[in-house]
Amino acid sequence: xxxxxPMTTTLTPDTxxxxxxxxxxxxxxxxxxxxxxxxxxxxxxxxxxSEVEVFYGAARAxxxxxxxIARNEITAFIGPSGCGKxxxxxxxxxxxxLTPGARVxxxxxxxGENLYSGKVDPAEVRRRIGMVFQKPNPFPKSIYxxxxxxxxxxxxxxxSQLDDIVEHALTRAALWGEVKDKLKSSxxxxxxxxxxxxxxARALAVDPDVLLMDEPCSAxxxxxxxxxxxxxxxxxxxxxxxxxxxNMQQAARxxxxxxxxxxxxxxxxxxxxxxxxxxxxxxxxxxxGDPRTEGYITGRFG
Amino acid sequence: MTATVVxxxxxxxxxxxxxILRPRKATGWRRFKSGLASVLFVLAFVAAAIPxxxxxxxxxxxxxxxxxxxxxxxxxxxxxxxxxxxxxPAVVGTIVITVGATLMAVPLGVLGGIYxxxxxxxxxxxxxxxxxxxxxxxxxxIVMGLFIYTFWVLRVKEQTGFAGSLALACLMLPVVIxxxxxxxxxxxxxxxxxxxxxxxxxxRTIRTVVLPHAAPGIVSxxxxxxxxxxxxxxxxxFTIGATQTANWNLFEGTNTALSVQIFxxxxxPYIPAQERAxxxxxxxxxxxxxxxxxARIVTVVYTRRVSGKS
Numbered sequence: 337x338x339x340x341x342p343m344t345t346t347l348t349p350d351t352x353x354x355x356x357x358x359x360x361x362x363x364x365x366x367x368x369x370x371x372x373x374x375x376x377x378x379x380x381x382x383x384x385x386s387e388v389e390v391f392y393g394a395a396r397a398x399x400x401x402x403x404x405i406a407r408n409e410i411t412a413f414i415g416p417s418g419c420g421k422x423x424x425x426x427x428x429x430x431x432x433x434l435t436p437g438a439r440v441x442x443x444x445x446x447x448g449e450n451l452y453s454g455k456v457d458p459a460e461v462r463r464r465i466g467m468v469f470q471k472p473n474p475f476p477k478s479i480y481x482x483x484x485x486x487x488x489x490x491x492x493x494x495x496s497q498l499d500d501i502v503e504h505a506l507t508r509a510a511l512w513g514e515v516k517d518k519l520k521s522s523x524x525x526x527x528x529x530x531x532x533x534x535x536x537a538r539a540l541a542v543d544p545d546v547l548l549m550d551e552p553c554s555a556x557x558x559x560x561x562x563x564x565x566x567x568x569x570x571x572x573x574x575x576x577x578x579x580x581x582x583n584m585q586q587a588a589r590x591x592x593x594x595x596x597x598x599x600x601x602x603x604x605x606x607x608x609x610x611x612x613x614x615x616x617x618x619x620x621x622x623x624x625g626d627p628r629t630e631g632y633i634t635g636r637f638g
Numbered sequence: 639m640t641a642t643v644v645x646x647x648x649x650x651x652x653x654x655x656x657x658i659l660r661p662r663k664a665t666g667w668r669r670f671k672s673g674l675a676s677v678l679f680v681l682a683f684v685a686a687a688i689p690x691x692x693x694x695x696x697x698x699x700x701x702x703x704x705x706x707x708x709x710x711x712x713x714x715x716x717x718x719x720x721x722x723x724x725x726x727p728a729v730v731g732t733i734v735i736t737v738g739a740t741l742m743a744v745p746l747g748v749l750g751g752i753y754x755x756x757x758x759x760x761x762x763x764x765x766x767x768x769x770x771x772x773x774x775x776x777x778x779x780i781v782m783g784l785f786i787y788t789f790w791v792l793r794v795k796e797q798t799g800f801a802g803s804l805a806l807a808c809l810m811l812p813v814v815i816x817x818x819x820x821x822x823x824x825x826x827x828x829x830x831x832x833x834x835x836x837x838x839x840x841x842r843t844i845r846t847v848v849l850p851h852a853a854p855g856i857v858s859x860x861x862x863x864x865x866x867x868x869x870x871x872x873x874x875x876f877t878i879g880a881t882q883t884a885n886w887n888l889f890e891g892t893n894t895a896l897s898v899q900i901f902x903x904x905x906x907p908y909i910p911a912q913e914r915a916x917x918x919x920x921x922x923x924x925x926x927x928x929x930x931x932x933a934r935i936v937t938v939v940y941t942r943r944v945s946g947k948s
Contacts, residue, residue, distance in 0.1 A: 434834060436759055463837025473828035475847055485846070486836040535832070542836055 379406035382546060382576045383428055388442035390423045390432065396602070397423045398609035401442070403595055410568060410577040412591035412617065414584055416632065419597035420609025421580045425548050428578065429465035430458045463490070466539030470551040472531035474523035474538075479506075479515050482523045482534060486542035501541050509537035510567055529560025536567065547571065549579040553586065565590050584633055587617065594620040596629045694923070701920025704913045710921065714882050714894070718903065718911040725918050727884040728899040731799060732925065734888045735878065735895055736868045738803030743810035743867075744860050750811075751818020751856070756844055768819075774812040782808050783873035790877075797879030799893035805873035810863040817859025821852040850941065857937040865926045871897040896922045 383405040390397045398420025405411045405428075413421035423432075430451065432438040444451045451461065463486075475482050483502040484492075492498055502519070506512040511533040515526075523534055532552060539547060549568075553561040568577055568590050581587050587594050595614040599607045613626045624630045708724055715723030750767070758764025786805040791797055825848050833843040849856075879892025896918045903915035 429835065431831065431835065434831065459834075459837050459839050461837075462835050467831075467835040469828060469831065469835075471828055473826070473832040475829060475832065476851055485833070485838075489836060489838050489842060538832075538836065 379404075379409070381405070382407050382447060383578075384443075384445045384448075385424075386443050388424065388427065388440065388444060390420070390427055391437075391439045391441070392435070393437040395606065396608050398597070398611075399602075401611045403611065403614045405576065405578060406593075407576050408572055408574075409592040410572055410579060410590050412587035412594045413578065413580045413597060414582075414587045414594060414632075415597035415609070415612075416599060417582075418607060418609065419599045421595075421597045422550055423609065424597070424611075425550055425578055425580050428546070428548055429462050429467055430456075431462075431467065433458050463542055464544055465546040465548060466542065466544035467548040468532070468535050468539055468550065468552045470554055472528060472535050472555070474526065474531050474534050476522065476524055478520050479523045479526070479534065480519040482538050483541045486538060490542060505537040505541035506534075508540050508567075508571065509533045510563060511537055527560075529556050529563065532556060532560070532564065533567070536564070540571075544575070546576045546578065549577065551580050551582060554582060561586070584621075588621050591617045593617055596620060596624070596626075596632060598628055598632065697916060697919050697923060700913070700916035704917040705920055709917055713884065714899075715910075716882065718906045718908045721910045723914075725896065725899055725914060725921065727881055728894050728896045728918060729921060729925075730884040730886055731802075731878065731881075731893040731895040732868060732897070732922065734886060735799045735802045735806065735874070735893065736864060738800060738888050739806035739810060739867055740860075740864050742803065743807040743863070744814055746807075747811050747814025747860070747863075748818045748856060750815040751822055752844060752849075754815065754819045755822040756840070756848070771812040771815045774808070775816065777809075778872075779805075779809055779870050780872035780875075783876050786873065787876040796890075797877060797892050798890060799878055799885065799888040801877035802874045802893065802895065803888065805877050806867040806870060809870065809873060810860075810867050813863040813866075814856075814860050817863075818852070818856050821855035821859065822848060824855065825851045854937050854941055857933055861930050861933050865930065868926055868929075869897055869922060871895075871901045874898050875901075896925075 381404045383403075385404075386402050388401040389399045401420075401424055413425060415421050426432055427440045427444060428446075428451075432440055440452060446461070446465070449456070475485065477485070480502055483505050484498045487498060487501050492501065503512060503516075506515060511530060514530060515534075523531065526534060532555070536547075536552070553564055556564070565586065568579070571577065579587075579591065593615065594617045596612045597609050598612050599609045602608045613620060613624060613629045615625070619625075620629060621633055624633065710724060710729055711726045712722075712724035713726055714728070750771070754764055754768060758767065782805050786801055786808070790804055791801050794801075829847050829851060830843055833847045834840070838846070874895050874897065878895065878898070880898075881892045881894050885891050885893050899918045900915045900922070903911040903918065906912060906915075
């Protein structure tokens, strides 16, 4: 992040975001979210989503997403399959630009600037908003070249500088010790957990402002998962993290705030994802404001 | 572990579909069918391999009778009856014409493949290009030769190696476009996303991630096209003319090629000419083989360098 955005907004945690301020035809049938009891504290908003809808062709994938994502917090998106949580996270770094037919409606601001304005450079957006995918996707290059890929795009050419960046990124991703002696060997030889940490390191190497993680642990064993969760806690001091997860315990363990999405049939009977509730994680898991949230987290549904 | 807390367990646990042993009744018939299938597969393989082995064996045996360094380098004899002389000019011609065609068709074809797979998507223009390229694949090589003859040779009023290269390039182009597109399609989408998510632009992603991944396949496909082009006779018949002496200049003067020499000499009633035809055929196979091997080695080295495998 280079310049301080002009219209950085703050909001207090008890600002209710009940997330279903949707288009007129959609029924708003939800009680207000529980007031959170977290002490008042200024939150710097990184992303502000209002009335966000995403379409794939003519099909509406998700609708009525209103939420604010605050700086240096971990925000978790949970919900059953098909509820749109991945669709929403991919709209935050304009990954939908790459999907033919995908359209994002409503407004998403990033540090107060409209993310989908024609003047925005999507490559610059993705440089600042890193992403880790569900399946580890190391490039078929050496470990070193994987990490150096991003900095090289940004014009870093000096070997000594790249060496420093690679070491720093791998250290932040808790992988340096395991790979420092084989930086020149192929990244494809790493185990699943290592490969995922490599992908995190690769994202960190461009020094992003936000890290989006789309089910980063779904292909990993519990030990690798625990390492990545520890990592998220450490990274949080310098980063804003948004994570999509199917694992509710994970959301409860790592996140500060949780958004619960679900998929419900619209007036034409097609299933459309929507945001049900967004609140402090503890509130979501102990006294959710919506019966659907409660049903999901207690395992009666989903 | 929980079995102990379930008191009314069924007295005799039965597996759902009876014994796991092979049903005795069917054994003989099934074994027979399995054996028959195996025999048929082996026979099919042998049947497919016979022409290949026979061809290589026969051409090698006949070709080696005249094959020597002199044969490869000396000029063509003035008479088909002559036992002297070699196929030097034809070797030179095949090399320069094929290299010329490759230099035109492969870069253009790979760029075309990149356009179709990475940029055109489902657009109408992309579909049109794809359709035309498919039609081009089906054009007989003699027609391509005639096309270049009327379109190029009659216009510049000279038969040159370059005219032959043009005809061969037109034959190769659709094949290269097609294989490039297919190989690019196989590059996992996650790799593209991974690169773009780091702030890479599309062109850079294609250059640094997509192409290296697809390179071995593109090289294989291009090689097939090169090998086929090197053996083509019809497109060269009207376009390159004939020469008795080696002509390294692609753009000036008439030329000749191994395929044309095979065609001419094999039709000849004279034994020395027929032997030269076999020698030329053997040489052609050898050139294609060496070129293929070289290209594969280059690809392996390049891919290793890019993917960092040691």
